[in-house]
Amino acid sequence: MRLATILLCFLLALPASAQGIQQTKGNFEDKFRQLDEVLPDPNVYRNASGAPGHQYWQQEADYTIKARLDEDRRRLSAESTIRYTNNSPDTLPWIWLQLDQNIFRTDSMAELTDDFGGPGRRGPAVSTGGGGEPARLSLEEVRRQQAMEDNEYGYEIRSVRLVNGGDLPHTIVGTLMRIDLPTPLEPGQSVEFAIDFDFNIVEENAIYARSGYEHFPDDPRPGGNDIYLFAQWFPRLVAYSDYEGWHNKEFLGRGEFTLEFGDYDVTMTVPDDHIVASTGVLQNPTEVLTAQQRQRLERARSADEPVFIVTPQEAEANERTGPSGTKTWHFAAENVRDFAWGSSRKFAWDAQGHKQPGAENETVIAMSFWPKEGGELWRKYSTAAVVHTMKVYSRFSFDYPYPTAQSVNGPVGGMEYPMITFNGPRTTLNDDGTRTYSLSEKMFLVGVVIHEIGHIYFPMTVNSDERQWTWMDEGINSFLDSVAGYEWDPDMPWGGSIPRDLIPYMVSNNQVPIMTQSDSVLNLGPNAYGKPSAAYHILRDTVIGRERFDFALKEYARRWKFKRPTPADFFRTIEEASGTDLDWFWRGWFYTTDHVDISLDSIYKMRIDTENPDIDLSRRRAELASDPAKIGVLLNEEQDLPIWVLEHPGITDYYDENDQFTVTPKDRERYTSFLEGLEPWERKVFDRAVKEDKNYYVLTFSNKGGLVMPIILGLTFTDGSTEKMTIPAEIWRRNPREVSKLLVFDKGKELQQVVLDPNWETADADIENNYYPRRIIPSRIDAYKSEGGNSRLSRDLMNEAAGE
Ligand SMILES: [Zn+2]
Numbered sequence: 001m002r003l004a005t006i007l008l009c010f011l012l013a014l015p016a017s018a019q020g021i022q023q024t025k026g027n028f029e030d031k032f033r034q035l036d037e038v039l040p041d042p043n044v045y046r047n048a049s050g051a052p053g054h055q056y057w058q059q060e061a062d063y064t065i066k067a068r069l070d071e072d073r074r075r076l077s078a079e080s081t082i083r084y085t086n087n088s089p090d091t092l093p094w095i096w097l098q099l100d101q102n103i104f105r106t107d108s109m110a111e112l113t114d115d116f117g118g119p120g121r122r123g124p125a126v127s128t129g130g131g132g133e134p135a136r137l138s139l140e141e142v143r144r145q146q147a148m149e150d151n152e153y154g155y156e157i158r159s160v161r162l163v164n165g166g167d168l169p170h171t172i173v174g175t176l177m178r179i180d181l182p183t184p185l186e187p188g189q190s191v192e193f194a195i196d197f198d199f200n201i202v203e204e205n206a207i208y209a210r211s212g213y214e215h216f217p218d219d220p221r222p223g224g225n226d227i228y229l230f231a232q233w234f235p236r237l238v239a240y241s242d243y244e245g246w247h248n249k250e251f252l253g254r255g256e257f258t259l260e261f262g263d264y265d266v267t268m269t270v271p272d273d274h275i276v277a278s279t280g281v282l283q284n285p286t287e288v289l290t291a292q293q294r295q296r297l298e299r300a301r302s303a304d305e306p307v308f309i310v311t312p313q314e315a316e317a318n319e320r321t322g323p324s325g326t327k328t329w330h331f332a333a334e335n336v337r338d339f340a341w342g343s344s345r346k347f348a349w350d351a352q353g354h355k356q357p358g359a360e361n362e363t364v365i366a367m368s369f370w371p372k373e374g375g376e377l378w379r380k381y382s383t384a385a386v387v388h389t390m391k392v393y394s395r396f397s398f399d400y401p402y403p404t405a406q407s408v409n410g411p412v413g414g415m416e417y418p419m420i421t422f423n424g425p426r427t428t429l430n431d432d433g434t435r436t437y438s439l440s441e442k443m444f445l446v447g448v449v450i451h452e453i454g455h456i457y458f459p460m461t462v463n464s465d466e467r468q469w470t471w472m473d474e475g476i477n478s479f480l481d482s483v484a485g486y487e488w489d490p491d492m493p494w495g496g497s498i499p500r501d502l503i504p505y506m507v508s509n510n511q512v513p514i515m516t517q518s519d520s521v522l523n524l525g526p527n528a529y530g531k532p533s534a535a536y537h538i539l540r541d542t543v544i545g546r547e548r549f550d551f552a553l554k555e556y557a558r559r560w561k562f563k564r565p566t567p568a569d570f571f572r573t574i575e576e577a578s579g580t581d582l583d584w585f586w587r588g589w590f591y592t593t594d595h596v597d598i599s600l601d602s603i604y605k606m607r608i609d610t611e612n613p614d615i616d617l618s619r620r621r622a623e624l625a626s627d628p629a630k631i632g633v634l635l636n637e638e639q640d641l642p643i644w645v646l647e648h649p650g651i652t653d654y655y656d657e658n659d660q661f662t663v664t665p666k667d668r669e670r671y672t673s674f675l676e677g678l679e680p681w682e683r684k685v686f687d688r689a690v691k692e693d694k695n696y697y698v699l700t701f702s703n704k705g706g707l708v709m710p711i712i713l714g715l716t717f718t719d720g721s722t723e724k725m726t727i728p729a730e731i732w733r734r735n736p737r738e739v740s741k742l743l744v745f746d747k748g749k750e751l752q753q754v755v756l757d758p759n760w761e762t763a764d765a766d767i768e769n770n771y772y773p774r775r776i777i778p779s780r781i782d783a784y785k786s787e788g789g790n791s792r793l794s795r796d797l798m799n800e801a802a803g804e
Contacts, residue, residue: 050572475532
């Protein structure tokens with residue numbers, strides 16, 4: 001899911017386990033303390049290296065569903081058959097199902113616990129006032145209330161029964177339903193049961209549901225047209241895992257889905273002028289597509305550019321008339337964890353084959369579906385972005401695992417399902433009938449398509465638990481979508497996923513650790529998307545290095561492809577595949593709310609004394625002379641005060657010609673006896689050091705943000721040369737607050753300036769204390785404050801420029 005809005009948050013105290021209990025004298029904190037006491041113990045299902053254990057298992061749920069869309073009543077009816085296979089070592093007396101549509105019942109836990117004005121709120125921002133202001137209610141909020149009042153949402157379960165058997169007792173608990181089996185399901189056994197259900201389809205723009213219908217009242221057809229997006233639409237198995245048993249966590253809206261893999265056979269009966277986009281592969285093209293459409297689809301398989309199956313002109317003609325009956329589309333999908341689809345008479349449709357030589361699916365059909373409102377923006381960029389995503393993500397993980405990859409425009413801003421994604425960006429209709437869009441809408445389209453298609457890898461294939469840990473899929477996906485974004489066009493003003501983007505969030509008070517349950521996270525965008533993404537960029541580019549990080553990430557993806565990883569499996573795999581102890585990194589970045597701020601406090605320059613009085617004493621004389629003159633003496637001079645010894649030139653003696661640095665024969669004797677007193681090895685070392693006369697610098701650093709990080713130094717020398725040096729984070733292991741580092745350079749190589757983290761790669765919050773010597777802080781009087789950088793991005797400059 002893509003998160004566009006940023007919500008306000010509150011500070012939560014860290015769980016005690018995050019820090020570990022540590023008893024030390026003084027103020028010492030071991031930032032490198034191992035994480036084993038926090039992570040679950042390895043076992044036969046998940047081993048200590050982070051891989052699936054030798055007895056790893058997971059359940060399977062296969063579905064056959066016949067669905068009918070009643071467009072007039074905006075209601076979906078379906079008969080489903082589920083074959084559930086118990087691969088666990090446990091005997092199961094019952095089965096739990098997820099009834100996600102029940103979240104829209106007025107008595108759902110999500111509705112009842114909706115904190116008005118609270119940070120976890122779905123939908124548009126509301127205000128409870130604060131600061132003495134009265135509470136305000138937005139029109140969006142009122143629209144939602146009215147839609148909930150006017151419609152009855154949630155499932156109507158018509159029957160639950162065994163296939164070839166009788167009715168099954170079932171108990172509905174909010175968004176969950178327990179089915180009691182007549183005989184417990186033994187390990188290795190399967191059970192087949194059927195559920196018939198209906199529900200009223202929610203209006204997405206009123207309810208904010210990740211699915212539903214959108215109505216277009218201005219369409220030329222009397223009564224207008226709809227786009228339907230179906231997701232979380234059928235009763236799905238609750239996951240049963242080795243680490244949690246049944247995942248009985250109520251759907252509260254934020255924490256997404258925890259699901260089982262299985263095969264699907266789905267038919268949807270829809271108005272016969274609709275085009276259906278769906279998870280899976282179309283099984284009956286001859287029944288639902290024209291001969292011309294089938295030819296075009298075949299041509300698209302080998303095309304280098306997207307080919308229209310339904311042209312925008314054909315779609316516009318289609319949306320003017322109406323249906324003459326119904327058509328039944330038939331899709332099948334293998335080994336998917338979910339199934340979603342969209343349906344509308346408004347859809348234009350293009351497709352292009354993406355080649356993966358040697359892969360299980362050698363040709364993947366990339367497709368996009370959009371109404372006229374998507375316009376040129378979609379024609380140019382949607383399917384292209386689908387193909388680009390597969391190219392980049394497969395490099396980091398595995399071949400795209402399915403035969404199709406689709407991007408469908410509709411009312412959902414951005415949401416992912418196996419083989420299909422829903423994406424929201426659109427064009428604006430101008431008075432002259434043209435359609436234009438802003439740069440931010442273009443960035444939104446390319447970015448959201450990459451992001452949602454990327455989710456087909458994580459978590460649709462690497463099946464992490466979204467209900468508990470949003471960051472597991474969103475973090476890796478935001479990291480990879482930013483990699484793909486910069487490989488699409490590095491000049492686009494992308495934001496939100498690289499280390500420097502996260503600084504304002506990481507210094508804010510409104511934070512919880514990344515390791516926070518999905519529904520309790522306050523500021524979901526930066527917490528579960530941006531911060532883990534920034535962390536992976538730092539691991540990749542700074543801590544581990546690209547080659548080993550990419551190897552480790554690929555190993556994680558390979559190990560857990562079509563399996564269910566936990567956070568510990570991820571942490572352990574990245575450590576062991578990269579060969580790096582990263583417990584300090586996971587502890588700091590994922591279990592605390594510390595930020596990065598390292599200060600370069602001082603640099604001392606040192607030089608070896610030669611002990612030779614003829615050299616050292618004249619150096620010391622020069623040093624003394626370089627001290628500033630005494631202010632009193634300076635002011636005396638300004639006043640022209642008489643100086644006694646100048647007024648009485650006759651009273652000089654030895655000390656007027658010689659100072660305390662004058663070398664005496666005694667000094668030279670002491671030097672000789674010093675040299676003679678050295679052991680042979682001491683003499684060798686001393687002679688060499690004096691001869692080489694190197695520059696010794698001691699740099700002192702303090703850790704102001706709390707997170708220990710590598711110290712990256714950009715060194716500039718007086719001869720104009722530069723050097724970059726990275727000191728691993730382990731320098732902080734004995735003192736996480738202050739450290740110093742000795743640097744040695746050849747004679748003549750003198751430091752002029754040192755800048756910490758010169759490329760802004762660690763999310764260091766205060767860059768001014770990174771300069772030594774400190775610099776004058778560049779700033780500017782912002783004449784464009786009222787329409788700063790971001791608002792210019794969202795202006796439709798195509799349209800504004802057209803007026804010139
Ligand atoms: Zn997402």
